[in-house]
Structure formats: structure tokens, C-alpha cells
Amino acid sequence: MAKALKERGAVAEAQPEVRLDTERDPIVVVDGLHIIYRVYSGGGGKGNAVSALRRIVKRQNRPQMKEVHAVKGVSFVAYRGDAIGVIGTNGSGKSTLLKAIAGLLPPARGAVYTDGQPSLLGVNAALMKDLSGARNIILGCLAMGMTPDETRAKYDEIVKFADLKPGFIDYPMSTYSSGMGARLRFAIAAARTHDVMLIDEALATGDAKFKKRSKAKIDELRQDAGAVFLVAHNLDVIEETCNRVIWLDDGRMKMDGDPETVLKAYTDATGK
Amino acid sequence: MSHPERLSTSGGEPVATADPSRNGSGTASLAEFAAQHKLTQSAARPSLARYVRSLWDRRSFIWNFASAKTTATYSGSRMGQVWQVLTPLLNALVYFLMFGLLLGQRKDITNYTAFLICGVFVFTFSQRSLSAGAKSIGNNLSLIRALHFPRASLPLAYVIIELQQLLISMAVLLVIVVATGEPPTWYWLLIVPAMLCQLVFNIGISLAIARLGAFVRDIQQLLPFITRTWLYTSGVFFVIASRTEGLVESGHGWVRTVMELNPAAVFIELFRYSLIESYHADAAKYGLDHGMMWIAAVVWALVAFVGGFWYFYRAEERYGRG
Numbered sequence: 001m002a003k004a005l006k007e008r009g010a011v012a013e014a015q016p017e018v019r020l021d022t023e024r025d026p027i028v029v030v031d032g033l034h035i036i037y038r039v040y041s042g043g044g045g046k047g048n049a050v051s052a053l054r055r056i057v058k059r060q061n062r063p064q065m066k067e068v069h070a071v072k073g074v075s076f077v078a079y080r081g082d083a084i085g086v087i088g089t090n091g092s093g094k095s096t097l098l099k100a101i102a103g104l105l106p107p108a109r110g111a112v113y114t115d116g117q118p119s120l121l122g123v124n125a126a127l128m129k130d131l132s133g134a135r136n137i138i139l140g141c142l143a144m145g146m147t148p149d150e151t152r153a154k155y156d157e158i159v160k161f162a163d164l165k166p167g168f169i170d171y172p173m174s175t176y177s178s179g180m181g182a183r184l185r186f187a188i189a190a191a192r193t194h195d196v197m198l199i200d201e202a203l204a205t206g207d208a209k210f211k212k213r214s215k216a217k218i219d220e221l222r223q224d225a226g227a228v229f230l231v232a233h234n235l236d237v238i239e240e241t242c243n244r245v246i247w248l249d250d251g252r253m254k255m256d257g258d259p260e261t262v263l264k265a266y267t268d269a270t271g272k
Numbered sequence: 273m274s275h276p277e278r279l280s281t282s283g284g285e286p287v288a289t290a291d292p293s294r295n296g297s298g299t300a301s302l303a304e305f306a307a308q309h310k311l312t313q314s315a316a317r318p319s320l321a322r323y324v325r326s327l328w329d330r331r332s333f334i335w336n337f338a339s340a341k342t343t344a345t346y347s348g349s350r351m352g353q354v355w356q357v358l359t360p361l362l363n364a365l366v367y368f369l370m371f372g373l374l375l376g377q378r379k380d381i382t383n384y385t386a387f388l389i390c391g392v393f394v395f396t397f398s399q400r401s402l403s404a405g406a407k408s409i410g411n412n413l414s415l416i417r418a419l420h421f422p423r424a425s426l427p428l429a430y431v432i433i434e435l436q437q438l439l440i441s442m443a444v445l446l447v448i449v450v451a452t453g454e455p456p457t458w459y460w461l462l463i464v465p466a467m468l469c470q471l472v473f474n475i476g477i478s479l480a481i482a483r484l485g486a487f488v489r490d491i492q493q494l495l496p497f498i499t500r501t502w503l504y505t506s507g508v509f510f511v512i513a514s515r516t517e518g519l520v521e522s523g524h525g526w527v528r529t530v531m532e533l534n535p536a537a538v539f540i541e542l543f544r545y546s547l548i549e550s551y552h553a554d555a556a557k558y559g560l561d562h563g564m565m566w567i568a569a570v571v572w573a574l575v576a577f578v579g580g581f582w583y584f585y586r587a588e589e590r591y592g593r594g
Contacts (some may be wrong), residue, residue: 020305027305075302104417104593105317111313113306117420127415130344139340142333143421145326172344189418 024079034111035071070096073250085238088248140188158264162187338432364389382550391508393441404430406485407477416592427482462546476576479584507537515557
């Protein structure tokens, strides 16, 4: 039994209506979300100490400061067991949307409702660069709230899943290649069942073998009745992993539906 | 992002500039739907009781994080953790050369070596807790963004690192105290409550500065000057009463009281009084009231801890944003 809701907020372009599936259990509700960034467009203006001081005294904002409206009124509902791929061209607001769901960006308008605390895995998120992989595993698990016993029990599984070259587990994480770092981070984060896991290109650097294993892990997380969001430029990964795809275009939702339809429309539109 | 000044908001922090005509939070029923299924606003601040409980649950994380960071700090150097002992010793040596020998401050204190080194070690504990706290959020952004844990764990862990350092320093100090001819006394036991008060105080200031440092990066440029001023006004190198006689005579005695009751001076005084037997006579000469000092220590600890914790907690959901 599904009923359609009229979206009142859409202005410039009608965004797809949100259909509520009352038979499934929602885990993330994004309600008319707007995210506005303040960025400093470097260059231009006088960047010296005197002008900086004058601005502080006059309580002016930096002249080069621009506001970027990155997400414009996106609404959707994610249910338990969903694996949602988020696609769109560069700068379409994919990463911003994920950060907002994780609670790392406050909404300018609208709201994000979740059950439990979402966990965001970004591509650059080395946990603790100066510490060894082994330390990162232990500290990561403890930080997620696992007990020392649980951490010990999970340790071998994480090492095996990350599949690092022999010996690397004792080296500082700053010596890892981007692929190795990404694998270890994913392995650590996946050691605990998360209600909502947000993966931002974190799997892009893995090799084929790892992609297979991470897909299995995502399936496992889905079966534990969490939801997984996946941003990837590699559409194959999305097609294999996700059961639903959201297409963002210039901060607006262009399409929301099953992977086949959305990916086809997306490839047609971008001419890939 | 290329300029150093960022007094108001840090780079990329979103602002709510609402344009009412384009109100996007239209679908009230989506919010109702979320409420029906007991979904909560993403990253809302937990209640204080829940926050404290989850912080307690992270105690092994805090402890392990502290030890791992200590090991990592020294792993690059050839002598490794020997530096944990050498650094405070060298510090004390430099100050001894400056103030003990060159500037000749030692005449009014019986055992100036122990007096000075005790002051340096105790002050360093507070000073380093403060500067580590200021960086504790900014230096761990990737950890904060990837995993969810009570953020107060980080400043706490940094104070634990400094506590471990202090314990090593204290062992060194005890050796020096005995070597300079002070007998061990029952007073030594008093360093336990003194250390406890200072620890609680340091946690408080480190939490407060962690919030400031997380949102106003300029604090880190400013902090060295603040701590240096604090160093020179806390009687690390001299007995405050002996240097402020002129002030008292000209009717500005309150300056002396403020200096003597400033937290660093209070903790230093209590440590000295507990550890250095010959200092008792020196202190009596200046009429220092140690009962008052103990009260001040407890009050400082409680005020800093409660205030700092509350201040840090109030921004819990905002750390790592932007």
C-alpha cells in the first residue's frame, strides 16, 4: 500500500514525488533538504594582513566569500535493507548529501531523520595516520563502542578482510597506498553493524578481489536490516551492489528508482 | 581557504540564509512519517546522562588512544621513549641555568634546584594539557567524521597522555628531591590529592579550549603567548610573595593575591609543600596559608571541570562539521 505525497517545495524543477511504502521500515527520511555552503573562492581581493585586520574591525565577511547552494530541496525515504547508489556528475551534490545524512553538515532548511548514528566512510578518511594498522584496528573498534573483548575477537577477521600485504599491519597508516588504506578503513567500519553506512567513493580504489568481498559485506549489512548509501563514479559497482539508485543533478533529485531504469537514463543523458 | 584569518566561521561552514519564498521543508507529512517510526534528527546531541555513560563506555578507547599516541610520538626518534624522561630534565636544566645561576634567584630558597624543577614539571602538565586540548579536535577530524563516539574522549585522552608524562616526571623529581638532601616524609602522600585536583582541573580547561580551538583556529597561534604569560605569573621560578613586596607597599596587594591563587600557582605550591621538606621553613617566612591553597585547588578543579565539560558538551553535534 503506497501513497504519494505532493512535494510543495520544488520550485525551479519538479523533483520526483516521495512515495511512502508503509509496509517497510524506514531508516532514513530526508525531508526537503537544502544545504548551503560558504566557501572562499581564493584569489581576487587583497590578501594581506592590513586588509584582513580592517575586515575584522569592520566585522565584514571575507569579500571572496561565496555561498554555494549544493543540495536543493531533496526528499526521499530509505528503508531497512536498502542499498542506495547515488550518482550524478561532479559537483552535483552527492558527497554533500552523504555528509548531511551523517550529520556533518547542518541543513539550511529541511531535515534529515535517521535511526541510529550513520557512519560515513570517505575516500580520504585515514583514521590515525601516524599509528600502525594494528593500532588503528584496535582504536577504531574501541571508538565505535566495542569492548576490548569484542575487539580482540574481531581483530583477525578485520585483518583478513583488509587483506594487506604481509607486515604492513605493523607499519604506520601513512605508509599505506590509497587502496590499502581504503580497504583497512572499510574493514574496520564494517566490523560493527551500522544502522546506516555511507560510503563515499571509498571502494573505488580497491582491486577486483576486494570489490567482490566488499559487495558481500554490503549485502551482509543489508541483511542485518541497515541501509547502505554508495557514491561511486563506476556505474558497474552501483549496478552490482545497489537495489535502488538516486540520480542527483545540480543539487536536485532527477530520478529515484531501480538501478536498471535510472542508470540507463543517466547514461543516455550523459552520453557515456 | 588560502588566508590565515578566519575569525568568524571556518571554511565551508554552511549558513542558514533562509529565503522564505523557496521554503523546501514543505512536506510536513514526511516529518510526521519519520516521527511515527521513531526516527530522530541526524546527529542530535544526546542527553547529558547518556553522554556521560557513553564516555564511560569508551574508557578503554581513551586509555589505548593515549598510549598509542605516546608511542607514536617517540617512535621516530632514535632514543625513543627515553625522551619522555629527558625532555623534562633538559627543560629544568635550561631554567636552572637561566634563573638559578645567571639571574641569581636562589638565595631566598633553601633548595632551589628541587623548588625550580618541581615548579617546571607541575606547570608543564597544565600547559601541555591546554595546548594539546586546543588541537585535539582539529588533528583528528578524519577519525571524528568516520566513526561515531563521544568527542570529549579526545581532549580527555590528550590529558591522559600528559598525566602519563607527569608521572614519569614525578619519578624523576623524587630522585632529584632525595639527591638534593630532602628526606622522604609522610607529606609526600599529599601529592596524590594534589595531582588529582590538577588532573581534574586540566581536563576541564582542556575540554573548554578544545571547543574554542575546534571552531576558531586562531587560538592555536595565540595560545603560546597565553601560556608563557601564565608561566611567568605563576611563581615557577620564584616565591610570588618575594617578588611582589613593592606592589603590596604601593597598595596593590590584590595583584599578589590573584597571582597566588591562580590555579597553576596553587598546584605548584601544593606539590612543593608536599615534596620538599626544607621548603616548609621558606613558606613559613612568607606566611603562606596552605589550608587556603587546598580549598583553592578543589574549587579550581570543580569549577574548571564542570564549566569545561558543559561548554564542550554544548557543541557536541558540531565537531567535525564543515
